Amino acid sequence: MSKDILVTGGAGFIGLNFVYYLLKNTSYNITIIDSLTYASHPKEIFKLISDSRIRFIKGNITNDKDLQIAMDRKYEGIIHFAAESHVDKSIENADDFIQTNIVGTYRLLQYLLKGYAKKMIHISTDEVYGTLKLNQSPFTEETPISPNNPYSATKASSDLLVRSYYETFKLPLIITRCSNNFGPFQHREKFIPTIIYSALHNKKVPVYGDGMQVRDWLFVEDHCRAIFLIFEKGTLGEVYNIGGGNEKSNLSMVKQILNLMGKPDSLIEYVEDRKGHDRRYAIDSTKLQRELGWVQTSLWDQALEDTVDWHIKTFKEHSL
Template sequence: MKKELLVTGGAGFIGANFIYYLINHTDYSVTNIDALTYASHPFMKDAFHNTDRYRFIHGDITDQEQLKSIFYKKYEAIIHFAAESHVDRSIQYAAPFIETNIMGTLNLLNAVRDGKAKKMIQISTDEVYGSLKEKEAPFTEKTPLSPNNPYSASKAGADLLAQAYYNTFKLPVIITRCSNNYGPFQHVEKFIPKVITSALTGKDIPIYGDGGQIRDWLFVEDHCRAIHAVLENGKIGSVYNIGGGQEQTNLEVVQQIVDYLGANRKRIKHTEDRLGHDRRYSINYEKIKRELHWQPRVDFAEGLKRTIEWYQEKVKENKRDHK
């Protein structure tokens, strides 16, 4: 009998990539529950026609009655991606972030406590650690949590709940914290897709402040491999940082995209900086490298090329659909 995973938020950016990875590289069966919010990909409802290893459920992890309908069986693991994740939206209105990211996580932890899954992997973010100075050492798993915006605060709250359930109930939980992901399927409101699509469609290319904010970029395919490694061999109760080892300023990223597409750098327009904008993120991923023998394979230049080409094709498809 095939082992079955419950993936929450599997119609979102990283979740969809992870399900594609599982179907193509493992023999797991996957149940995908997703609320299909604005940032989701509806095509995930009908994905993988050629396999019986996938099923989709349109549901909300904050709705306990809906959750009852999927927990009629015991899952090998819950891989918990489902989250509100856009910082700007959290600054405008934080309530959905608290509801989904904290209360939704609580519902899943209680399901594991009730014996509905053997373990849970809480997919989190390096943003819970706050901001680094330019020469400061990268975040480790022991870095204190210090979130600076409502989104990261809600994720930190969810992480602390997961940690508390492990400490109180010995619940089989593992937390992963990744650096900034990029790649196919990311919503166009996010930084790299917004820059690419703006450049492709002749619009001004926006960048916050001076563009000197530094991010550690992780290609989504490498992230999926890391989560799989944690699923298979991660130590219960542990935190694993997952980084790309590819620090770039936002301005450097924008310039690389503009130059690759042959656009004019004069189209880059600096806008008022975001409230509470963290200056630098950087991840030390030595623990997962040492314990689980994972490290990123895709360097930023190659990953960015693959990402740009994917969005180029999507823009072409949109133009064909509107003819």
């Protein structure tokens, strides 16, 4: 008999990639709950629901009536992706971030407390750790939480809620914190898709400040494999960092993508830096590698080239 898994935010970037990973590599029946915000992929969901293993619920995890629809069975696990994630939007107005990231997580914890799932994996971000100087060692699971923008503050808040429910109620919970993801289905507002879209249309590519902010890039397929490995073998109550080991400055990323697309560096336009812009992120994945045996399988240059090709094709199709 097939077992059930619940994926929150399964119509978004990483969640959708994870759903495809489950379909390809497991026999789970998959329930997706997603409110289908601007950053989701309803066309992909429409394709997916023809699969007998997929059930889709259009619902908001902050709404208990929506969650009641999903909680009509016991799940082997909840993989909790659903979140507002765009830093610039959180700076403009953090209301949705507080509701989805904090209140939504609380609602799920209440259902876990009632026994509706055997465990929950809470997907978080390296941004909860704050920023690093160029000479500092990468973030480990022991690095203190020190968020510097409203988005990361709401994710840190949800992490602390999850931790408290593990400590207080001994609920079966695990937290993962990943570095910057890239790959198919990422929304155009994000850094890499913005570069590709702008360059494709010969528009200026905006670069914040001096462009020397450093990010650690993780291919989404490697991330999905890590999450499933943690779901299957991770120790309850633990935090696992998932990093790409690919530290790149924003400016070097822009130039590499422009080069792949055969576009000139003259498209680069330096703009006023983002408020509270963290200078560097870097994740140490040693714990995940040592304890669970996770290894990356993607090659940086090939993964980036595939990502650029996917976005170019998608942008062209949408313009038809």
